[in-house]
Amino acid sequence: MRVSFRLNGSWVSVDVEPGEILLDTLRLRLGIRSVKRGCERGECGVCTVLLNGEPVVSCLLLTAQVDSMEVTTVEGLGSDPLFKDLAEEFARRFSIQCGYCTPAILLTTYAYIRKVYEGKRKASVEEIVKAIEGNLCRCGTYPRVVRAVVNTLSRLTTAP
Amino acid sequence: MYYRVLQIKYFKPRTLEEAIELLTKVRNSRVLAGGTDLLVDLKTGRVSAEALVDVGAIRELRGIEDLGDRIRIGAATKLQELVESDVIARELPLLRKAVESMGSWQIRNLATVGGNLCNASPAADTAPPLLAYEAELIIVGPRGTRVVPVTKFFTSYRRVALEEGEILKEIVVRKSTWSGWSYIKLGRRSGFTLSIVSVAVLASTRGEVLEDVRIALGSVAPTPIRAYKAEEYLRGREVGLGVLERAAEIAKEEVSPIDDVRASAWYRREMVYRLTLDALKTSLRWS
Known part of the structure; x- marks a missing residue:
């Protein structure tokens, strides 16, 4: 399925599996390597991203859920x-x-x-x-x- | 470790009607609210489902409203929204205190109050305060709307009174005045932890007499429970250390904890006594 969201200020559109986790989309499809893989069950926080400005764990979010939302990682904050x-x-x-x-x-x-x-x-x-x-x-x-x-x-x- | 793409269908309805239709028609479908429990269970294989119906885009499931005589909380309201809400801080301090202790900031930004209730863990931390406030749950489904008191919602271990195709729409709490309240959660550490025992108490006194009291307990029975016998014993009695100790003894007899990775049944029982006593003292400002 096609999902579009704002990643670090630019709109991205990706084809993902319906059951795909945001952490995997970011790391494996979009090359965002600052978002780390850890426990994959919401305990460790190394996969944290900002979703509409709020910190969330990207291991417990389907990419499909963030459609039309704004995702920020440290890659997008270099000039802030x-x-x-x-x-x-x-x-x-x-x-x-x-x-x-x-x-x-x-x-x-x-x-x-x-x-x-x-x-x-x-x-x-x-x-x-x-x-x-x-x-x-x-x-x-x-x-x-x-x-x-x-x-x-x-x-x-x-x-x- | 759990890395694999979940083999699952995904639907994101915009209205409740659509969501109910999907849940009724799509085989082995489940409601996806915040996903902080469900996605872990799906990844580890503890739960299986063929389709997820994401209720995150349904507007009427969101928000906190003060309706004068009652508070309405949309079931898909995020836990962090409850923590930051002035209405909750003012009207339902017991609930606020409990929610503040749940998960981490990252988890509270995803997890929802309705998801916590429907997942029906015996350790669901929103349950004891809502049981104490005697919240009403508004449930919608293929056959219309019905109201279930939260005290009748948890039917057995991890089971709730939801029929096929039904969705928890909102939580309604009638305003009531209590002279004191207390919430105590005991975990293995102080932050970001699951409860070993949790106690929620609301109390109302006139002079030295306890007019009304509600005691709710988490993690010490197959479901979150009320300690009705302890409440009944206390109602109308004059407050004294002996009376409070007796009530805590009764509460200890009402629970049926198990041994698990977090604590033994014996320890949980002892802590029910200790924490019920402490919570009663705090709500009565009695030392």
Whole structure:
């Protein structure tokens, strides 16, 4: 079946199996390699994408379900000023070790910071921890991730 | 590990009528709501189906509304929408607290309240609060609309009172005033976890007397349940430590937990006593 959706700002149209999972469409058909394969049952969060701006796991979504929606991965955020600041903070604070979970954690924390600016979430360490609950990092970089988000939030004086 | 394309047909109806027709006519079809349980079950082969009817595009299944004397929640409303809703925070704090503890942000953005109820896991975390609020479920199907109280919805292990072709359309909760509430979920860790035991309590007092109380429990029986005997014992009694302890004892007798990967039946029973007592104390602001 034919499915069309916005991927990182451009419309894409792909032929997929009706039972095809978005994670597979992104990695195998569309060459989006930042979206990682992990547990494939919604536990680890390495396959996180933003669906209409909200973080979701792409392993529990049929591609057919996202027809006409907007899917964002880190590939689409390279020129976004907020995303750049956040990614730089991650590098500066060594918030990355092996890097496998990093694209997903960047997407989740980026979405969280946007929510803070929209007034929908509070800026606090507790809230950051709650936001990244669904992103497993086997290297245990969580404290450095939290630090990077705190720093990004405090460095930004104007809304993204 | 589970990688394979699901061999399944997919339909995305725009109206409820279309969805009901598809469910009735397409052999071995199932409703796809958020998919966070169903797609895992299909991938692992725990559930088999030949077709999925995605209800995500049906507008009337979405949204939270304050209708004055009652709250209406569309069955396909995402859990995260409940967490962010002012109406839910104001009118149904017990439900909000429970939903906040469910899954992760990524899961709550997909999972729906109706899906959680219809999947009918004994550990469904939306169930204890809705059982305590005595929500009504509006069900539509080939023979029209009917209302089923949530207290009659869970019929046995993973079975619900839905007939073939029927869809859970919305959840309606009549507004009522309670002087206190408490929700406690015990999992193996504090975040993003399945419950070992969960307790939801609503209480109403006049002076020292407990006028009305509702106690609902999750993960300790084949279905989420109400502890009716404990409630009956408490109703009209003066609050005291002995009384609350006795009620928690009765609740412990009402459950029928099993041993599983998360905890033993013995531990669950002990925790029903402890958490029911704690939840009663919190809802009565009693220490």
